[in-house]
Amino acid sequence: MKFQLSAMTILCSTLLLSSCAQTMQATSNNLAELNTADRVAQQYIIVDTHIDVPYRLHKKWEDVTVATANGEFDYPRAQQGGLNAPFMSIYIPASYERTGGGYQLANQLIDSMEALVARAPDKFAMASSTQQVLAQFGSGKISLAMGMENGTPIEGKLENLQHFYQRGVRYITLAHSESNHISDSSYDIRRRWQGLSPFGKELVVAMNNIGMMIDISHVSDDAFYQAVAISKVPVIASHSSLRSYTPDFERNMDDDMLKALAKNGGVIQINFGSSFVTRQANQYNALRKAAAQQAGVEDNQAFREAYSKTHPYPFATLDTVLDHIDHVVKLVGINHVGIGSDYDGVGDSLPIGLKDVASYPNLIAGLFKRGYSEEDIVKILSGNLMRVWAEVEAYAAKQAS
Numbered sequence: 001m002k003f004q005l006s007a008m009t010i011l012c013s014t015l016l017l018s019s020c021a022q023t024m025q026a027t028s029n030n031l032a033e034l035n036t037a038d039r040v041a042q043q044y045i046i047v048d049t050h051i052d053v054p055y056r057l058h059k060k061w062e063d064v065t066v067a068t069a070n071g072e073f074d075y076p077r078a079q080q081g082g083l084n085a086p087f088m089s090i091y092i093p094a095s096y097e098r099t100g101g102g103y104q105l106a107n108q109l110i111d112s113m114e115a116l117v118a119r120a121p122d123k124f125a126m127a128s129s130t131q132q133v134l135a136q137f138g139s140g141k142i143s144l145a146m147g148m149e150n151g152t153p154i155e156g157k158l159e160n161l162q163h164f165y166q167r168g169v170r171y172i173t174l175a176h177s178e179s180n181h182i183s184d185s186s187y188d189i190r191r192r193w194q195g196l197s198p199f200g201k202e203l204v205v206a207m208n209n210i211g212m213m214i215d216i217s218h219v220s221d222d223a224f225y226q227a228v229a230i231s232k233v234p235v236i237a238s239h240s241s242l243r244s245y246t247p248d249f250e251r252n253m254d255d256d257m258l259k260a261l262a263k264n265g266g267v268i269q270i271n272f273g274s275s276f277v278t279r280q281a282n283q284y285n286a287l288r289k290a291a292a293q294q295a296g297v298e299d300n301q302a303f304r305e306a307y308s309k310t311h312p313y314p315f316a317t318l319d320t321v322l323d324h325i326d327h328v329v330k331l332v333g334i335n336h337v338g339i340g341s342d343y344d345g346v347g348d349s350l351p352i353g354l355k356d357v358a359s360y361p362n363l364i365a366g367l368f369k370r371g372y373s374e375e376d377i378v379k380i381l382s383g384n385l386m387r388v389w390a391e392v393e394a395y396a397a398k399q400a401s
């Protein structure tokens with residue numbers, strides 16, 4: 001099998017992995033029979049940095065080793081879409097900062113992913129390093145990496161960072177929808193720390209040293225700028241989109257932040273949720289709440305259903321998500337964008353054409369249509385994120401030696 005210059009090849013040579021030749025060989029089976037988008041989805045690694053399977057199963061268990069009626073992720077659909085390494089979100093709701101119990105819940109969610117692997121070792125394997133993702137590629141197993149969404153379970157103790165690193169967590173989203181003991185949140189009007197807390201600043205350094213990626217999705221602008229100023233390695237936005245399409249929505253990144261992120265060497269992983277990619281969808285809930293208030297009724301399930309009949313939810317499309325990718329590429333180049341779909345995390349708000357983990361070939365076909373080369377597409381699918389992750393690993397290895 002002849003390989004053109006691919007991100008896989010670049011990664012292999014960068015990481016000097018002996019298993020690479022073997023894994024690339026495994027991908028060559030039957031590829032010739034597939035259409036281009038499906039071939040690319042199967043031939044290269046796809047990393048999606050934010051999928052909310054653990055919390056979805058915590059709320060309502062389903063067997064994702066087989067096709068499920070609900071949700072956006074299961075093994076058959078992931079295989080069909082060519083997904084290799086989803087970061088399973090160890091999501092801790094913001095309220096746990098006040099009530100306690102975040103450490104407990106995080107451990108339980110991690111346990112649930114280990115149980116999934118133990119129950120279907122032919123379909124899933126844990127992955128806590130770039131080497132493991134590469135080595136398991138082509139094995140038919142989906143590598144489950146883990147990222148912790150909300151640093152609440154750290155509870156102000158660096159030994160907890162060590163604990164969750166040992167359990168396999170490889171990124172921490174510093175805060176979620178409310179400010180916590182680490183950082184201010186973009187959703188929270190209280191700016192308790194004007195960015196990162198003193199402990200948060202210490203934590204960024206400790207995360208660098210241990211090899212934990214810093215995720216700046218959800219944090220306030222001040223916290224973002226402080227994190228990139230302190231971090232010695234590139235940071236990620238695990239599931240964020242662009243503010244230029246959703247003005248005033250601080251949860252997304254503006255152009256100045258994208259430039260700072262690129263300068264830092266980091267990567268923004270585009271969130272697919274309609275409310276993240278179009279202004280119309282972003283404002284939908286607020287407009288509905290206002291309508292309920294005006295009518296003097298509660299914004300409950302019955303009202304929501306009635307409202308949606310006269311005001312259908314404005315689903316975004318695949319093209320809008322491609323616009324976000326284009327915007328990043330035009331502004332800062334091809335090396336700083338990837339995918340962080342937020343599947344299983346944004347309810348019924350996913351764009352037409354990107355409804356579940358079987359949809360990555362649609363994204364790939366759309367990128368080809370817009371003139372992206374195969375090499376560039378591979379950077380978006382995983383190359384950029386894997387480069388950052390490898391840099392984070394290398395920095396930590398150097399600190400340890």
Ligand SMILES: [Zn+2]
Nearest residue numbers: 149218239345
């Ligand atoms: Zn989130």
